[in-house]
Amino acid sequence: MLDLDAVSxxxxxTQVLYGLSLKAQQGRVLAVLGRNxxxxxxxxxxxxxxxxxxxxxxxxxxxxxxxxxFDIAQSGIAYVPETRDIFPSLTVRENLxxxxxxxxGKGADWTLDRVVDLFPRLGERMRNxxxxxxxxxxxxxxxxxxxxxxPRLLILDEPTEGLAPIIVKLIHDKLMELKxxxxxxxxxxxxxxxxxxxxxxxxxxxxxxxxxxxxxxAIRADEAVQHRWLGV
Amino acid sequence: xxxDLSFWTLxxxxxxxxxxxxxLLSIGLTVIFGLMHFVNLAHGALYALGAYIAATLAGTxxxxxxxxxxxxxxxxxxxxxxxxxxxxxxxxxxxxxxxVTFGLIFALLDLTxxxxxxxxxxxxxxxVLSGQVDLLGVSYPAYRLFIIVLGAAIFAxxxxxxxxxxxxAMIRAGVDNDAMxxxxxxxxxxxFFVVFCVGCALAGLAGxxxxxxxxxxxxxxLQILIPTLIVIxxxxxxxxxxxxxxxxxxxxxxxxxxxxxxxxxxxxxxxLLAAVLVIKPVGLFPAKG
Numbered sequence: 400m401l402d403l404d405a406v407s408x409x410x411x412x413t414q415v416l417y418g419l420s421l422k423a424q425q426g427r428v429l430a431v432l433g434r435n436x437x438x439x440x441x442x443x444x445x446x447x448x449x450x451x452x453x454x455x456x457x458x459x460x461x462x463x464x465x466x467x468x469f470d471i472a473q474s475g476i477a478y479v480p481e482t483r484d485i486f487p488s489l490t491v492r493e494n495l496x497x498x499x500x501x502x503x504g505k506g507a508d509w510t511l512d513r514v515v516d517l518f519p520r521l522g523e524r525m526r527n528x529x530x531x532x533x534x535x536x537x538x539x540x541x542x543x544x545x546x547x548x549x550p551r552l553l554i555l556d557e558p559t560e561g562l563a564p565i566i567v568k569l570i571h572d573k574l575m576e577l578k579x580x581x582x583x584x585x586x587x588x589x590x591x592x593x594x595x596x597x598x599x600x601x602x603x604x605x606x607x608x609x610x611x612x613x614x615x616x617a618i619r620a621d622e623a624v625q626h627r628w629l630g631v
Numbered sequence: 632x633x634x635d636l637s638f639w640t641l642x643x644x645x646x647x648x649x650x651x652x653x654x655l656l657s658i659g660l661t662v663i664f665g666l667m668h669f670v671n672l673a674h675g676a677l678y679a680l681g682a683y684i685a686a687t688l689a690g691t692x693x694x695x696x697x698x699x700x701x702x703x704x705x706x707x708x709x710x711x712x713x714x715x716x717x718x719x720x721x722x723x724x725x726x727x728x729x730x731v732t733f734g735l736i737f738a739l740l741d742l743t744x745x746x747x748x749x750x751x752x753x754x755x756x757x758x759v760l761s762g763q764v765d766l767l768g769v770s771y772p773a774y775r776l777f778i779i780v781l782g783a784a785i786f787a788x789x790x791x792x793x794x795x796x797x798x799x800a801m802i803r804a805g806v807d808n809d810a811m812x813x814x815x816x817x818x819x820x821x822x823f824f825v826v827f828c829v830g831c832a833l834a835g836l837a838g839x840x841x842x843x844x845x846x847x848x849x850x851x852x853l854q855i856l857i858p859t860l861i862v863i864x865x866x867x868x869x870x871x872x873x874x875x876x877x878x879x880x881x882x883x884x885x886x887x888x889x890x891x892x893x894x895x896x897x898x899x900x901x902x903l904l905a906a907v908l909v910i911k912p913v914g915l916f917p918a919k920g
Contacts, residue, residue: 469818469819480814484811488918
């Protein structure tokens with residue numbers, strides 16, 4: 400459904416991706432693993448149009464992806480960034496409503512009530528400001544906000560980073576629910592156990608290229624790959 | 632004189648009147664900057680343009696029509712500026728933006744000279760507002776009171792829109808983080824365009840309501856630019872609260888400085904600006920904490 404072919408990208412003068420290719424399949428979870436600085440977050444930012452693509456092509460559902468983040472979001476991709484990027488000047492409710500605005504109309508799958516069912520904690524925090532949330536709550540809100548866009552593809556950048564184990568477990572269970580409901584996802588993660596237990600497919604990125612791809616079971620069994628590319 | 636309560640009342644009203652005028656100018660500039668990190672130095676020239684349009688229309692169409700049409704005319708100029716220049720300058724960095732919009736000041740200045748000449752224009756106020764009003768023991772010009780009420784009403788309206796409406800939430804989200812706002816499917820570019828036009832209209836309105844108080848000259852835009860920039864630097868970029876706080880501080884320091892310590896008046900506001908920059912370099916109420 401999402402196809403990256405020989406994509407090059409980077410920040411300013413610094414090139415990070417060197418002809419990276421990967422495929423995310425409909426209804427499956429693709430985990431993107433790799434060490435710090437390998438180019439995982441850069442890959443997601445390039446997909447979202449937040450970084451300019453210098454080479455290669457990206458197609459989404461068979462069509463070339465739009466250039467601007469606004470159009471890419473409109474085409475059905477929701478992004479949960481590593482920094483969560485909750486709007487501090489907005490309340491929790493406003494953070495959610497702003498995502499539901501365009502995509503949460505009649506007949507939409509995800510509604511405000513449904514994301515609150517998924518993350519009851521957010522229901523208790525509706526009137527709080529975005530700056531008043533704990534890290535775990537911010538992550539829940541970032542995922543809920545993404546879901547309210549009723550995306551066909553959800554891309555998540557290190558959703559477990561900096562969270563307590565109990566929250567990591569909760570996020571894992573919720574993402575598993577979403578996976579079982581058939582939502583397509585691309586998941587960038589440092590947490591090997593978390594990622595391989597959720598994923599259907601795994602790619603490993605190093606120095607801006609995909610260096611390994613296979614199944615979660617295969618990478619769990621292959622200590623040489625883990626050691627060489629992930630430092631596990 | 633300073634023991635007299637009416638002195639304080641009178642100067643407070645004068646300070647409020649100056650504050651409200653500055654607020655109308657600074658709110659557009661500061662939100663445009665906060666939303667898109669765009670520096671528009673030509674904002675003052677739009678104020679002058681508002682005054683010219685209003686002064687011209689007032690003679691034929693009357694005061695109220697002039698006050699209504701001048702902001703629309705200036706907003707229209709804003710649309711042209713946006714389409715022709717500003718949209719292309721969005722990603723070109725502050726230095727290029729400052730240079731181009733600074734050049735725009737002179738282009739607009741000469742445009743007003745060509746269209747209206749070098750002589751100062753006068754605009755008369757409507758009969759209902761030309762008298763004095765007795766208020767809290769002082770007799771105060773009704774027209775200045777009208778400016779205070781208008782500024783306060785616009786502040787209230789903007790506060791309501793920003794706090795309670797969806798477009799307000801979108802603007803706040805865009806100021807917080809424009810990249811993430813775009814990733815949620817918000818057309819930040821169009822939002823910026825709308826905010827830019829409203830900012831231009833408010834600058835035009837400020838010029839229009841100021842016209843009967845001042846003589847309308849080509850240089851008035853340049854004169855108001857520095858106070859407006861001081862207001863948004865003191866208040867903090869991007870926020871309504873900063874714009875109103877900065878405007879009130881400037882208005883009161885300037886007005887009371889001029890009557891209580893005339894020899895210090897011209898440096899007082901700069902000293903305050905320097906103090907704010909030392910203690911809180913981002914200003915008092917910046918949109919981004």
